[in-house]
Amino acid sequence: MAHFPKPSEGSWTEHFEIDTEPVSYADSISPEFYEQERDAIFRRTWLNVGRVEQLPRKGSYFTRELDAAGASVIVVRGTDGEVRAFHNVCRHRGNKLVWDDYPREETKGTCRAFTCKYHAWRYDLEGKLAFVQQESEFFGIDKSEYGLLAVQAEVWEGFVFVNLDPENTTPLREYLGRFAHGIEGYPFHKLTQVHKYRAEIGSNWKLFIDAFAEFYHAPILHSGQYTAGEAAKIKKYGYEALSYDIDGPHSMVSSWGGIAPPKEKAMVKPIERALRSGLFGPWDAPDIGMSTEELPPAINPTRSKVWGMDTFVFFPNFMLLIWRPNWVLTYHYWPTSYNTHIFEGTCYFVPPQNAFQRLQQELAAVSFKEYGLQDGNTLEATQTMLESRTVDAFPLCDQEVLLRHLHSTAQSYVRRHQQRRSETPATAS
Amino acid sequence: MANVFPAEFAELEPFADWAIHGERARYAKRISSTMEELQAFYDVAFPLLEKGTSYLEKVSLDGIGDEDKHLLWAFCSLVTIAFPVEAWGQPRVPDSGPASIDAVVEPAV
Numbered sequence: 001m002a003h004f005p006k007p008s009e010g011s012w013t014e015h016f017e018i019d020t021e022p023v024s025y026a027d028s029i030s031p032e033f034y035e036q037e038r039d040a041i042f043r044r045t046w047l048n049v050g051r052v053e054q055l056p057r058k059g060s061y062f063t064r065e066l067d068a069a070g071a072s073v074i075v076v077r078g079t080d081g082e083v084r085a086f087h088n089v090c091r092h093r094g095n096k097l098v099w100d101d102y103p104r105e106e107t108k109g110t111c112r113a114f115t116c117k118y119h120a121w122r123y124d125l126e127g128k129l130a131f132v133q134q135e136s137e138f139f140g141i142d143k144s145e146y147g148l149l150a151v152q153a154e155v156w157e158g159f160v161f162v163n164l165d166p167e168n169t170t171p172l173r174e175y176l177g178r179f180a181h182g183i184e185g186y187p188f189h190k191l192t193q194v195h196k197y198r199a200e201i202g203s204n205w206k207l208f209i210d211a212f213a214e215f216y217h218a219p220i221l222h223s224g225q226y227t228a229g230e231a232a233k234i235k236k237y238g239y240e241a242l243s244y245d246i247d248g249p250h251s252m253v254s255s256w257g258g259i260a261p262p263k264e265k266a267m268v269k270p271i272e273r274a275l276r277s278g279l280f281g282p283w284d285a286p287d288i289g290m291s292t293e294e295l296p297p298a299i300n301p302t303r304s305k306v307w308g309m310d311t312f313v314f315f316p317n318f319m320l321l322i323w324r325p326n327w328v329l330t331y332h333y334w335p336t337s338y339n340t341h342i343f344e345g346t347c348y349f350v351p352p353q354n355a356f357q358r359l360q361q362e363l364a365a366v367s368f369k370e371y372g373l374q375d376g377n378t379l380e381a382t383q384t385m386l387e388s389r390t391v392d393a394f395p396l397c398d399q400e401v402l403l404r405h406l407h408s409t410a411q412s413y414v415r416r417h418q419q420r421r422s423e424t425p426a427t428a429s
Numbered sequence: 430m431a432n433v434f435p436a437e438f439a440e441l442e443p444f445a446d447w448a449i450h451g452e453r454a455r456y457a458k459r460i461s462s463t464m465e466e467l468q469a470f471y472d473v474a475f476p477l478l479e480k481g482t483s484y485l486e487k488v489s490l491d492g493i494g495d496e497d498k499h500l501l502w503a504f505c506s507l508v509t510i511a512f513p514v515e516a517w518g519q520p521r522v523p524d525s526g527p528a529s530i531d532a533v534v535e536p537a538v
Contacts, residue, residue: 196532197531201528269511270511274478274482275508344533345530353489354487354488354490355497355500355504358501359478359501365452373525373528374525377528378524
């Protein structure tokens, strides 16, 4: 039985003109395809690397290891207050410029200048080479030619993005498109209480996005999280989204969610009743300066009264979840090989005023982790069986439309990139 | 010997080793405990949480004292172990096998 209306075509998938044939998942088990994705996607699109709150003052910096792009970047707030990004490479002999103890681990801090550990070449916060040890030993070196290599960096609603393609000319806001425009004005800057989790996952990066871009699995995989009676009811009901939408490479799903607070308290576990909180967040929504009805237009786009949360998938690897009780969750998927990636999940809450509110948020964050643990291991099981190539045609249902869109988007990025390269005449090198 | 927790929560004193800072450390204690140990802590702590709501709502996080901080952390541990006790019937998340998700940024208190 349909609970929510679908487009006139009869399905979301046909509405978005995506084919309805079984998919092969060949794009998730091939080392060769992954190498093409690195070049076509991760070296060429805007990637979210953090929030402005991680750069609270002049000289604040953090590094990000972008394995899929074969790069490490330094993101720093300059003396003029601007956020910039640089390749983390010393221009003298190529040493990694900023790192502590373990060269492959990310770091953060505050400084007035970046000094290389090797020969003390020093760069200011704007990337200019400021000091060369024993400069007179060099051969007429012009310091202005040896600044750090800049990476394009832009900020959208407090989210810091970088783009490693020096030829990229699409501004961030234009790239993020219609959904980002429609989210602008949401008070992200008020949600500064952060719980961040990290996991090494044994699957292709797209498979974890798949897991979080559909909720068809939720009544089954996560049934143990509900009370027994509630689990049976939810399973029978199944899952239908309020709506789906697609804008270029990006997509979103808008979901109902009656569990914060639940209609009946018997639906939830004792700890949730005691703390008035759970996976959907603390039931007592904090004041963020706007009511649910006043949220920017891309959030709860159907203006449904039973709206619970929206999931935005900003291609390639940034997901933004906005929950009705005024909190936000982000997901990032950083590939490390064709069948491994690092997953990051970050909860953002309004800072709690008292110990009870702090516990309500703890329960929401920990619930996310418990769900994520189930998802994470399922993915490794999926990856190994896809790699067995026993089966190569998988039917996806209409509630899995965003998965079809993600995989076809990745494939078209790779295809277009190959076309561009084949059209460019080869040059002698 | 000085109290670890505020006087109103004296029943928690035998479980002072659950007043742990950080979800990562709390989770590590959860998965190295038996279900009997988790249940014993839950049986004492859960009724105190239900009774303690109005107390906790008066505890401001700004300048929180040591006893209240310990109480908050013990209840954070209760949140962590509520899943095995109320849902899983085992310390680990079912079917999570070798998967792990680690806290890398957490609130100061």
